[in-house]
Amino acid sequence: MTIKTALMAGTATALIALAGQAMADAHAVHPVTGQALASEQVFTYRVLDDFPSIDPQLIQDVSGSEVARDLFEGLMNEDAEGNVIPGVATGFEVSDDGLVYTFTLRDTAKWSNGDPVTAGDFVYGIRRAADPATASEYAWFLEVAGILNASAVTAGEMPLEELGVRAIDDMTLEITIDAPRPYFPQTSTFPTLFPAHQATIEAFGDNWTDPENIVSNGAYTLSEYTPQEKLVRVRNPMYWNNDATIIDEVTALIINDENAALTRYLAGELNMTDIPAGQYPRLKEEYPEQAISFPNSCSYYYMFNMSDSGPEALADVRVRQALSLAVDRDIIVENVLAGGQRAAYTFTHWAIPGWEVPDIPMANMTQAERNAMAVELLAEAGYGADNPLSFEIVYNTSDSHAAIAVAVSQMWKQTLGVEATLANQEWATFLDTRGEQNYEVARGGWCADYAEPSTYLDLFTTTSSYNDGKYSNAEVDALMQEAKLASDPLPLYQRVEEIAAADAAIIPIYHYASVRMMSENLENWPTENLLQNWYSRDLYISASE
Amino acid sequence: MFSYIIRRLVVAVPTLLILIIISFVLMFAAPGGPFTSERALPDAVMANVMERYGLDQPYWKQMFDYVTNIVLHFDFGPSFQYRDRTVNDVIAQGFPVTLTYGFWSFVVAIVVGVSLGVAAAIRHNTWLDYLAVGISIGAQVLPNFVMAPILLLVFTLWLGWLPGGGWNGGQWNYVIMPVIALSTSYMASIARITRSSMLEVLNSGFIRTARAKGLPTSRIIIRHALKPAMLPVLSYLGPAFVAMITGSVVVDVYFSTGGIGQFFVNSAFNRDYSVIMGITILVGALTILFNLLVDIAYAWIDPKIRY
Secondary structure (H helix, E strand, C coil): CCHHHHHHHHHHHHHHHHHHHHHHHHHCECCCCCCEECCCCEEEEEECCCCCCCCCCCCCCHHHHHHHHHHCCCCEEECCCCCEEECCEEEEEECCCCCEEEEEECCCCECCCCCECCHHHHHHHHHHHHCCCCCCHHHHHHHHHCECCHHHHHCCCCCHHHCCEEEEECCEEEEEECCCCCCHHHHCCCHHHCCCCHHHHHHHHHHHHCCCCCCCCCCEEEEEEECCCEEEEEECCCCCCHHHCCCCEEEEEECCCHHHHHHHHHCCCCCEEECCCCCHHHHHHHCCCCEEEEEEEEEEEEEECCCCCCCHHHHCHHHHHHHHHCCCHHHHHHHHHCCCCEECCCCCCCCCCCCCCCCCHHHHCCHHHHHHHHHHHHHHCCCCCCCCCEEEEEEECCHHHHHHHHHHHHHHHHHHCCEEEEEEECHHHHHHHHHCCCCCEEEEEEECCCCCCHHHHHHHCCCCCCCCCCCCCHHHHHHHHHHHHCCCCHHHHHHHHHHHHHHCCEEEEEEEEEEEEECCCEECCCCCCCCCCCCHHHCEEECCC | CHHHHHHHHHHHHHHHHHHHHHHHHHHHHCCCCCCCCCCCCCHHHHHHHHHHCCCCCCHHHHHHHHHHHHHHHCCCCECCCCCCCEHHHHHHHHHHHHHHHHHHHHHHHHHHHHHHHHHHHHCCCCHHHHHHHHHHHHHHHCCHHHHHHHHHHHHHHHCCCCCCCCCHHHCHHHHHHHHHHHHHHHHHHHHHHHHHHHHHHHCCHHHHHHHHCCCCHHHHHHHHHHHHHHHHHHHHHHHHHHHHHCCCHHHHHHHCCCCHHHHHHHHHHHCCHHHHHHHHHHHHHHHHHHHHHHHHHHHHHCCCCCC
């Protein structure tokens, strides 16, 4: 071959390769939706703060869990609606008493270094979460999942081997729980229960999650992590279902300031960011396709200090009722927040799957009726112009909490003549104040750990360590106990909400919504998944028309 | 001179120790702790965590162990908030970033500030003076938390010239906005100090003598006036330099630089005791060091000063 023909042959090959590439780009479509795919499949989103950890057994925050669900894979995953679907396990069987779950693992699942993912890796991971030596703050999640002996193992009273998890063989995992918990399979989608690669963790200790050390079994591997700046993950060629993954690279940019994040979104640096409070109506008008709002499973409420250290007036149910009735939720939702949130008269988020909000009298009244009733109740309790009530509302420092507290104090003053002073505290101080019942009325926000009403309603039980208002009602405690074993707990949960509403245990104010800017070509975002458990491998970027 | 430096360094040790003790007391006096969270941890879990970090020990023991580890191993302990990192990791990652943009801010602030100040003094009560004073007052009153979002709007959103944030290993286009945002107010202060001190020097006897000898103005300014005029600026520069290289939370928050200022503020909010202490000691040590350097430079500039 002469140099010239060699060159020609080379050029021809290159041209063919190029053409092939172009063809592939032009014709690449999503297998399900049939939408044309963009040639560059890169997804960049904003996170508020740096990740306290990306070690699955130590993760305790939402954004850390998002990273973990990309880097690792648990027994089960969630689909776009939040249903539990196979992950590393192809499925599971439950014993008749509902206590023993047997998971069958797929034999194609591999770690990023090529090792097979075995039942032993899950045993190691789950034991690691419970191990007192790991000192995971999220060890309590194993108790939520109900894994047998979890609390005793974490307390160091039982050896790790007593934990209710064992490998029958490499491909079969058995988990024993302490009571039938219909939501148990969903807890396996949570990072605390993810598998861990023992050899890597033992070799690198606390540094095993560094990009150069980490071995993971998810659809992505960690390629770069600069604290307080960004975290980048790329496709894991070893992932068993890598062929179905479309997004090649995912970047989480850590941007503390939400307005700076919005500016960078508008400059095209991000595919997704949160909308700062109050800006949704304006952005919706300007960018109707990009500004979106969908339910997010958290509830916002005010709690009363009903313990001995609390004011005497708050021990009177009529006073609590009056204070709750006088809060015009519609004004807060429509004028203060204006981001698609919903007024709340009960605690459990309205969008929890299978949940039916019970009929609460207050919810069906007009605000004028509520105000009239509130005035009446307060007078009955012996408070009014001659015996005025005054409270302090404590909340953690934030513009939107302040705006709501101002609105509520105005409503109380106008309707009831109640004087409310506002006190904001920095987060850790606030939690301390609330946890030690050094307050009168305090702001609360609660997010679901799993998509079932008990994740909220447990807070109404006397023994709940999250019950900072020290509300206590024996009937509620009994109902919640009964619900654990009931085949259909819904009516029990509804009854609990009715009692809590009648007792005015808290003032439910609104149910959260996620309010975001999202690029028009970012597809398949699971807005129906209430807990917002999303997986980058389900997303794709469509070609712009 | 040499014995003076030694003396100052020896005094630095108890100074740092007092700083550590005061920080420890304030830190433990603040309500809440590093593991306070909305969901109160079960007792067993809390006990494990406290034990892991030695927080179950009496305060004096914690402080003693802490200081011992620093002195013997230069180990500032694990971060309580970032479970995968130690304080040494946090500082090793964040400090170079802050040092880079802080250093460039310092250079920009001095060069622009001194030039503006000198120009204003020489052309006293002319349009140039008014312009320079106007610029420096403007820069002084515009806080950087207002400046940063404006820069972001102009250079990232409207012009599309610069990336809106991140550090990217310190690539030049990522450094520009942090430097502008950080340097402006320092630049303004330097300009004002330079201007007034220059005016004073220009009215002094030895400058009149120099003029009388018929020296060209440029020579008078550079050779004779600048050095004494710099004395008040210098005393400002020591602490200013430390403040710049130890970062600005505003810059870190708006431009996601990953610098140390952000870690410092977050550590206080998170009650991340070891990070609070680590950065406090770093800032304290740098402050002591640069104040010493300023004093040495004083002696070099002003022959009247003897130690």
